[in-house]
Amino acid sequence: MNARAQRRRAAPWGRPTTGDWLWPLAVAVLLLLVWQALVVGFEVPPYLVPSPLTVAQVLVADAALLFTALLNTLWVTLLAFVAATVLGVLVAFTFVQSRAVERALFPYAVLLQVTPIVAIAPLIIIWVQQPTAALVICATLVALFPIIANTTLGLRSVNPGLLAYFRLQRASRWQLLWRLRVPSALPYFFGGLRISSGLALIGAVVAEFVAGTGGTGTGLAYQILQSGYQLNIPRMFAALFLIAVAGVLLFALMAALTRWALAGWHDSEQRVE
Amino acid sequence: MIDALSGALIDAAIDAVTSGAPPAVHLQGAGKTFANGQQALQALDLSVAPGEFVTLLGPSGCGKSTLLRLVAGLLPPSAGRVWLDGMPVAQARHLAYVFQEPTLMPWARVQANVRLPLDLAGVARAEADARVEQALGLVGLAACAQQLPRELSGGMQMRVSIARALVTRPRLLLMDEPFGALDEITRNRLDAELQALWLTHQAGRAPLTVMFVTHSIHEAVFLSQRVLVMAARPGRVVDELRIDEPFPRSAAWRVSPAFGALASRLQDSLLQASEGEPA
Numbered sequence: 001m002n003a004r005a006q007r008r009r010a011a012p013w014g015r016p017t018t019g020d021w022l023w024p025l026a027v028a029v030l031l032l033l034v035w036q037a038l039v040v041g042f043e044v045p046p047y048l049v050p051s052p053l054t055v056a057q058v059l060v061a062d063a064a065l066l067f068t069a070l071l072n073t074l075w076v077t078l079l080a081f082v083a084a085t086v087l088g089v090l091v092a093f094t095f096v097q098s099r100a101v102e103r104a105l106f107p108y109a110v111l112l113q114v115t116p117i118v119a120i121a122p123l124i125i126i127w128v129q130q131p132t133a134a135l136v137i138c139a140t141l142v143a144l145f146p147i148i149a150n151t152t153l154g155l156r157s158v159n160p161g162l163l164a165y166f167r168l169q170r171a172s173r174w175q176l177l178w179r180l181r182v183p184s185a186l187p188y189f190f191g192g193l194r195i196s197s198g199l200a201l202i203g204a205v206v207a208e209f210v211a212g213t214g215g216t217g218t219g220l221a222y223q224i225l226q227s228g229y230q231l232n233i234p235r236m237f238a239a240l241f242l243i244a245v246a247g248v249l250l251f252a253l254m255a256a257l258t259r260w261a262l263a264g265w266h267d268s269e270q271r272v273e
Numbered sequence: 274m275i276d277a278l279s280g281a282l283i284d285a286a287i288d289a290v291t292s293g294a295p296p297a298v299h300l301q302g303a304g305k306t307f308a309n310g311q312q313a314l315q316a317l318d319l320s321v322a323p324g325e326f327v328t329l330l331g332p333s334g335c336g337k338s339t340l341l342r343l344v345a346g347l348l349p350p351s352a353g354r355v356w357l358d359g360m361p362v363a364q365a366r367h368l369a370y371v372f373q374e375p376t377l378m379p380w381a382r383v384q385a386n387v388r389l390p391l392d393l394a395g396v397a398r399a400e401a402d403a404r405v406e407q408a409l410g411l412v413g414l415a416a417c418a419q420q421l422p423r424e425l426s427g428g429m430q431m432r433v434s435i436a437r438a439l440v441t442r443p444r445l446l447l448m449d450e451p452f453g454a455l456d457e458i459t460r461n462r463l464d465a466e467l468q469a470l471w472l473t474h475q476a477g478r479a480p481l482t483v484m485f486v487t488h489s490i491h492e493a494v495f496l497s498q499r500v501l502v503m504a505a506r507p508g509r510v511v512d513e514l515r516i517d518e519p520f521p522r523s524a525a526w527r528v529s530p531a532f533g534a535l536a537s538r539l540q541d542s543l544l545q546a547s548e549g550e551p552a
Contacts (some may be wrong), residue, residue: 161376168347168370169393179392183380265380265421 004099041232050234055241058234066223070242073204073219076132080139081200085193087140088147091192095148096155096181113145125218135207135219146195154188155181161225187266190258197250205243296320296360297445297482302353305339312507316352318511319501322482323358324446326471328497330487330539332547336508337486341447344484345370356385357445368445369438373453375430377422377437383409384418387437395442408440409433411470428459432466439470446483453487461483464495465524472520490543494535495527502539504546512542 032052038044039051046054059066093110095102121138126133158180166176208221220239227236309333313416314336321327329337342348346362347370357365369390369428375494377386384405389400409415431451438446455545460465476480487493493500494516502512516535518526526532 159376161372161374162378164347164374165370166393167374168345169390171393175393179389180378183378186380262380265423 027117029110046266047233050237052085053239054234059238059241062235063142064236066220066238066242069218069220069239070246073201073208073221073243074246076135076139076207077197077201077246079132079136080143080203081197082195083136084138084143084147084200088192088196089151089189091148092155092185093152093154093177096177102152109148111143112141117142117206118210121207125207125211126194131211135211138207139200139203140209142206143196144198147189147192150188150192150195151185154185156187158184162171186256187262190254194251194254197254198247201225201243201247203251239260283464295356296324297323297325297358298484299356299359300343301351303343303347303350303355304352305336305343306351306549312513315507315509316341317436317510321482321484323482324475325499326483326485327494328485328487328493328500329503329545330490330493330500331503332488332505334508335535336504337503339448339508340503341370341449341484341486343489344445345447347426354406355537367441367443368447369441369443369519369535371434371438371446371448372449373450373547376433377430378548379422382418383414383422383425383433386422386433387440389437390441404440404442405436408436411439412466426459428463431455431463435467435470442479444479444482446481448483448485450486450488452492453489460492461524464492468521470529490529490536490539493539494532495522500539502542502546504543511546512539514539514542 036053039049044051050058077180091105095106111128117138120141124137126130128137155177162180162184164174166180171179204219205221208219209225220243222237224236227233227239292394298319300317301318302316302318303314304312305314305448306312317340317363329340331337343350344357344362345368346355346365355362357368357502378389387405387408388401389403391531396404406415406418407417410418412435414429414432414436416470417425417429417433421431425433435451452463455463471483485496497516500514500516502514503509505513514535518531
């Protein structure tokens with residue numbers, strides 16, 4: 001067996017197999033069929049529960065409106081996610097350099113995490129005049145904590161044997177950080193990314209809800225609010241559908257990124273046959 | 274002819290220097306008592322000659338790993354002093370340490386793993402790569418340079434770990450039960466390979482000194498020129514046995530009566546040392 005074949009056999013990670021998306025898809029199709037049948041069969045009015053077909057029609061008819069809203073929400077999500085990642089990693093690096101700093105600041109990171117964003121959002125929206133910036137700040141606050149917590153844990157989760165080896169080789173503090181702590185932290189960091197990407201979307205939507213009532217938002221949450229006021233329930237479902245799809249796609253993107261970055265060296269990326 | 278003459282002169286000069294050379298490892302009353310009062314290693318005088326292969330043999334808890342860590346400078350002695358090549362251990366630059374686990378970086382390919390000590394020391398990339406190739410050749414893993422550790426067997430991972438130690442061209446190699454986690458067949462093979470490696474280094478001008486920790490009597494007899502038998506509670510050296518069998522030692526010697534006699538001699542002294550102790 002040549003080395004390449006051996007490598008492939010020893011590391012069967014990589015792209016999801018057909019079964020990974022075929023089965024969930026089959027479940028989705030089945031649920032949609034049942035839903036459609038129930039709505040049609042019991043003649044449920046669309047302002048209570050619209051049928052999937054109606055929602056699809058609205059999705060096409062209001063495409064311009066809804067997809068612009070989706071892009072706006074995704075833009076806020078992306079900015080918040082990037083900000084949370086950069087900030088979270090910086091904070092984690094600071095924590096790891098000194099236990100005293102971590103002890104002094106960690107409670108505030110927790111405070112940030114446990115305070116509901118809906119409670120702070122109105123304040124931030126009053127303070128920050130620029131609407132997008134206000135939304136991004138809210139979403140960042142929601143997405144920040146998992147990055148801090150996971151990256152800090154990862155930077156500390158170093159194999160003690162390797163640590164002893166690095167010490168024996170008289171590695172500098174910088175070498176220790178860059179060559180040992182950072183690679184060791186990657187699996188934890190990507191776990192944090194996966195959680196935070198979802199939270200950034202939730203944060204963006206929640207912030208839009210709070211800000212949207214002030215008439216500044218044009219994101220999906222604003223569309224949901226407006227549809228609610230107008231009893232346009234099919235459009236509400238369409239907007240909901242887009243948020244859910246965006247969330248799933250974000251998750252899949254993060255999973256792919258993790259696979260690519262850990263490229264088969266980490267246990268979490270090994271599949272048990 | 275001139276070359277031959279100057280060669281002989283250089284050899285003579287080197288002999289003159291090495292005969293008066295300080296011991297590779299020298300312990301003066303060195304011992305270790307931990308902060309909780311537990312005496313891990315009684316004060317000990319020990320001298321290891323340059324190029325010597327010395328094995329520390331004993332049950333777990335006898336302080337053999339502690340002794341090795343004192344020599345490596347991984348632990349400061351609580352009493353006495355440790356000298357390597359006549360210098361305090363803190364200044365020693367030419368030692369390499371092989372742990373019981375391969376302790377490889379799982380994210381790095383074999384080549385990068387072996388190059389690590391050179392990277393940490395700031396050796397230029399081209400020279401480092403050449404030395405890595407040579408070291409991997411020495412342990413028979415030249416073809417595996419681009420593989421990840423998890424794609425290798427336990428024995429191969431241990432070979433990578435040894436290549437990583439050899440790549441720094443150490444004069445002193447400290448090995449802490451390096452093959453303890455391997456099956457017996459693989460262990461025997463790696464013992465033979467280690468012996469061959471050590472022998473090739475004896476021909477050079479800077480012989481390789483090895484201090485080897487094991488709890489296997491057979492491994493100790495097969496590899497060593499000298500075996501130090503250790504006992505626990507408190508950790509101490511209780512016996513010393515020279516093994517004068519010439520090198521290279523064959524697989525056939527492993528099953529000879531002479532080998533058996535040496536092994537039973539070591540076993541007696543281990544048993545005697547642990548008499549009256551709970552197992």
